[in-house]
Amino acid sequence: MGPDIQFVKRISYNGESQIYIPASSFKGALRSSASRIAESYGFKSCEEIRPERIREKHEKIGGICNVCELFGYPGSNLPSPLIFSDLLPTGPVETLALTRVRIDDRSMRTAEGALFSTEYIPPQCEFAGTIELINVPEEKTILLPLSLAELRLGRIGRGSGLIDLKIENADELDNVLKNTVWSNLLNELKEWLWNDYP
Ligand SMILES: [Zn+2]
Known part of the structure; x- marks a missing residue:
């Protein structure tokens, strides 16, 4: 879970805190x-x-x-036309505090007063939610799986966070994409990418 996807803690009526990822994040x-x-995909x-x-x-294009x-x-x-739900944890989640050093981008040196602490979600915490597609034309539907694939590949090499995701219950998407060049991509998205992540 990198800094790109913010999570939120909310306190429920019984005083327990719940961590979740808001739909908007x-x-x-x-x-x-x-x-x-x-x-790249036209x-x-x-x-x-x-x-x-x-x-x-938009005026320009x-x-x-x-x-x-x-x-x-x-x-x-x-x-x-894309409706996202909040992503809720599928099991217990503990956040970990991590102290980091902020680096000044220009000088690449440690910035002054730069120790800061962030909370992060440790690996192997799983969240689940839904994405609904409402009246999306077939030829544009593929932009969704392509973006999901990019999201889980995008963090390679940056070391600041890693996210994996997979699609479940994709029957309707299957129907739209079967017999197209994209059916393989969809099948790959049904499995975790980072299977060997320790
Ligand atoms: Zn735009």
Whole structure:
């Protein structure tokens, strides 16, 4: 779980705290993945995450881009066709505190007063949730599995977090993608990628 996906602690009525990943966190991370890969697969992307700049970018490219079409965009009066649920832990989760040193990006030296502490979720904690696709045209559906694949590959080599994911209950997606070149990708996404992660 890298810093790209924020988790939240909430306190329930009986005083126990529950850790979960809000729908908006996961959707945001997946949207960034979609922006990164969209153009390589022939989709249009405004490559913009800052809401105030999206409209400007769309004017430049002459319309709503495919990423915004799928993930929604500010000022739209239509709901996003992708509906995410919160991701809830499938078992007990303890967070660990980790003290880190902040490095100044420009000088690559330790920044002054740079010790900071973050909480993170240790590996092998599993969260589950749903993504619904509502009225997404077939040719655009593939952007979702492509983005999921990018999300779990994207952290390689950066060392700041690792996320794995898999798709379960994908019957409907199977129906859309079977007999296309994408059925293999979907099958891969039904298995963990980081099987040997200790
Ligand atoms: Zn856009």
